[in-house]
Amino acid sequence: MACAALAAAIGCLPGSAAVARFAVLWPVRIARHGRRVWTAGPTVLGGCAGLLVAGPGGALAGALVTFTIRRRRARHRASSSAAAASAQLADAVSRITEELRAGSHPATALGGVRADGPLAREILVPAAAAARLGDGVASALRRGAAGRPEIAADVERIAAAWSLAERHGIPLAELLTRAHDDIRWRARFGATVRAQLAGPRATASVLTALPLLGIALGQLVGADPIAVLRSGVLGQVMLVIGVALAAAGVAWSEQILRSAVP
Structure with a gap:
């Protein structure tokens, strides 16, 4: 218990000023390293707790249980984030379409990203900057969604519409309206399916x-x-195998349920 408390205290220590300064130079690398540490820390603590309760087999079982719970929660957070990003992106496309129909320039319509949600703003800010500088908006949209694979398909629709409008002179408002309708329908359908899957999840x-x-x-x-x-090699092996089978069942059921949601 003392070792577990010491590990938790070390994990909660604030970062040094030097790390903060280096984070300005290499933000992606530092963030990924911190994410790996944050993911591995609870798994190690779960293994330590299992070791104290049920020996070596309990350590493996505790680490596996902690890893499975954290992975399941991370997938649920990613699904919720994807649904929220789709909804915010649909609202942003609707706003841009309305401004275009009112006679605004595409660069001006994209420049109003401050009125959009934070997730949509993160994706559209590079496109707004590219529109102000006269750069390719479609490529900027793809760059904005490079780190968001769950929203890449919706952004690709918007980028394709923008490319068609620039290349062939098709009214951009009409193309964005079609893209908005498609994104909005997919978001609503996904929410309906997730609500209907509440029973199977339970x-x-x-x-x-x-x-x-x-x-x-x-x-x-x-x-x-x-x-x-807790005692004997056979009991330890049975504990590890039982927990592994339960974790495999959780992963399998989550995969089945997740594949039903667009």
């Missing part, structure tokens, strides 16, 4: 928790399965 969670219920029932009837899992 069922998968209950099935995942059933082994814990079986262990609790075994303790109540006096079989003492916890002592069996």
Whole structure:
């Protein structure tokens, strides 16, 4: 417990001023390194807790459980972020289309990104800068979505519409209207599917928790399965295999449910 508390304290220490200064020079590299440390820290703590409770097999099981929970939460956050980005991007495209129909120049319409949501603003700011400088807007849009693969398809539709308008003289407002309708429909359809999958997600969670219920029932009837899992090589192997199968079941069910959402 002392080692676990010390590891948690080290993980919560603030960064030094030197690291902050270097982060200005290499922001992407420092951010990725910090993300890896933040991901590995709870897994190590889970392994330490499992080691204290159930020995070496418990360490592997604890690390696997922590990793599975964090991965599942990260996927849910990514899905929510993608849905929010699609909604904000659709609102931004609607605003740009309305300004174009009112007679605004495309560069002026793109320059109003301050009124958009933060996720859409992050994607459209490079395009607004490119429009002011007379650079290619479509390529700037693709650059803005380079780090967001979950929103790349929607941005590609907008970039393709912008390229068609610049190359063939097609009214940009009409093309952006079609892109807006498509993005909005996909966002609404995805939200509907996610709402309908709430029941299957709950069922998968209950099935995942059933082994814990079986262990609790075994303790109540006096079989003492916890002592069996904690002692002996066979018990340790059974613990690791059981947790690994449960984690595989969670990953499989998440993949099935995630593939149903556009």
